[in-house]
Amino acid sequence: MGDFARMALASAVLLAFIQCAAARWSRRASRWAVADVVWGPGLAAVALLGLLTGHGGIARGFVLAVLVCAWGARLGFHVWRRLRAHDEDDPRYVRMADGRSTATMMLRVFGIQAVTQWIVSLPLQVAAVSADPHGITWPLTILGAVVTAGGLVFEAVADRQLEQYKQLDPRPRIMDRGLWGWSRHPNYFGDACVWIGVYVIACSTWPGPLTFASPVLMTGLLVWGSGARLTERAMDGRPGVDEYRSRTSMFVPWPPRTR
Secondary structure, three states, X not given: OHHHHHHHHHHHHHHHHHHHHHHHHHHHXXXXXXXHHHHHHHHXXXXXXXXXXXXXXXXXXXXXXXXXXXXXXXXXXXXXXXXXXXXXXXXXXXXXHOOOOHHHHHHHHHHHHHHHHHHHOHHHHHHHOOOOOOHHHHHHHHHHHHHHHHHHHHHHHHHHHHHHHHOOOOOOOOOOOHHHHOEOOHXXXXXXXXXXXXXXXXXXXXXXXXXXXXXXXXXXHHHHOOOHHHHHHHHOOOOOHHHHHHHOEOOOOOOOOXX
């Protein structure tokens, strides 16, 4: 338990440093959305920390580091490109900042994100100080790796399809092509799969199963927190959106309903 305590503390310090740097960047850029850029890379940094400083099994730690770093780097670059393409800040943060002081926003955005990242990264922390699985538990690691890799690809394809849609001229009123015809939020679904897979990998040795707060929190945020729920609210009133909602699954991909 001492090894985990040290890893948990080291992860907390690392994430606090990353969020402080992000807060400084945010102030210089006058953009609260900088927080979204560092979300993925921050979790990837914890995976690397575990691989380089943890005393757990090398094989599983390497698999986790590769998968989470690939996910974090892609997501961070994707959000950074989106940030650069617009001069104004994300409307979510603009609404959040209304009537609040800068200090309050710093704590609300970057402080809460650091705590959230620490909880989400619990499977990585536990895996970093746990031995590699043996015998019958290896298939669990393989299953988790497949789910994580599949979620990464699913999210990347969904983001790419959305980018292509935004470049169309004229643009259809509703994006219901490709994966978006089976789920209204396929990118968020892929993101959830990544962290469900990471949790499954951690479950291959004890006390990995105890880190269930990670996928629960991540999925909750993606569905009811800052993900799908806010996007659905922004879609209210658009022409064709009610019909799209009536035939398309909200989160889990499913064949579209036919009348």
